[in-house]
Amino acid sequence: MIDQVSALYDKKIACLHCQSTFTSKRVRSGSLSMLKRDSDFCTYFKEQSLNPILYTVNVCPSCGLAFSDQFKQHLTPSQKKLVGELISAKWTPKEFGGIRSLEAALAAYKLAIYAAELTDQVHSVKAGLYLRLAWLCRFQENQAEEKRFLHIAANEYEQSFIHSDYTQGDKEMSEVRVLYLIGELKRRVEQYDEAIQYFSRTLEYRNRTIETGILSMAQDQWAQAREDYKAKKQKQAAKIS
Ligand SMILES: [Zn+2]
Known part of the structure; x- marks a missing residue:
């Protein structure tokens, strides 16, 4: 300590x-x-x-x-x-x-x-x-x-x-980092459409950035956002039916 x-x-x-x-x-x-x-x-x-x-x-x-x-x-x-x-x-x-x-x-x-x-x-x-x-x-x-x-x-x-x-x-x-971060913050506040857009913009930097760590995070969180989105929709559907 x-x-x-x-x-x-x-x-x-x-x-x-x-x-x-x-x-x-x-x-x-x-x-x-x-x-x-x-x-x-x-x-x-x-x-x-x-x-x-x-x-x-x-x-x-x-x-x-x-x-x-x-x-x-x-x-x-x-x-x-x-x-x-x-x-x-x-x-x-x-x-x-x-x-x-x-x-x-x-x-x-x-x-x-x-x-x-x-x-x-x-x-x-x-x-x-x-x-x-x-x-x-x-x-x-x-x-x-x-x-x-x-x-x-x-x-x-x-x-x-x-x-x-x-x-x-x-x-x-950096440009790629801020795009990723916006995507991740949008995912955390459940704005999944926008989150996915920002992650895909991040991934457009694939051949233009040395920040490969950010690219793989964007890939993971993109998949996570899609799953979160699906889960949210299912939850909403369950409430309606
Ligand atoms: Zn002062």
């Missing part, structure tokens, strides 16, 4: 809004052992209380702005005004700089999503926040909330694909 104190370190952060500096915890790379990864890339570690997604959001204790390292570094004057009126004016000082529980991380993501909407962050940044928020709900076994956020994440990734901004939220994201 790794103790939390040695696996975490304090990163100094400058607030994008009020410029004050504060610290936020980060997880030392190399201090975790991975257990498994879900088909939408949600990763589980032996030390789940140290899952790095708990610490991706910085929350300024002075003004209340919550943001990730992927946010644009400068806010426009009108965005600053909105943050001042809708976030800072209502903020009662809260500390997010210590060790975070799942609940504290959830609260931080909700604040960051609100801030991302107000400050007009690119779709891929919003998509990444919604997806990770859905994963936190999965860790809590709250399926209704998980599905709600996966649904929004799928739509944001679709927009991010259309606007070609998908590398801005996540450096590892």
Whole structure:
């Protein structure tokens, strides 16, 4: 068992809004052992209380702005005004700089999503926040909330694909990966027709990508989506008859 104190370190952060500096915890790379990864890339570690997604959001204790390292570094004057009126004016000082529980991380993501909407962050940044928020709900076994956020994440990734901004939220994201991910999120929210379309678009990259792992995942999840679809139809038919 790794103790939390040695696996975490304090990163100094400058607030994008009020410029004050504060610290936020980060997880030392190399201090975790991975257990498994879900088909939408949600990763589980032996030390789940140290899952790095708990610490991706910085929350300024002075003004209340919550943001990730992927946010644009400068806010426009009108965005600053909105943050001042809708976030800072209502903020009662809260500390997010210590060790975070799942609940504290959830609260931080909700604040960051609100801030991302107000400050007009690119779709891929919003998509990444919604997806990770859905994963936190999965860790809590709250399926209704998980599905709600996966649904929004799928739509944001679709927009991010259309606007070609998908590398801005996540450096590892590629065209083939984002197509696969949209398909998989659609499958998870039971939009099977669209899921199948996205998987087939992913597979069109067969001779054009070195990401063969993604291609085989797309193949598997395509088959899974077809089965899920059939099962859902049979269930509906059983209800009618
Ligand atoms: Zn601030």
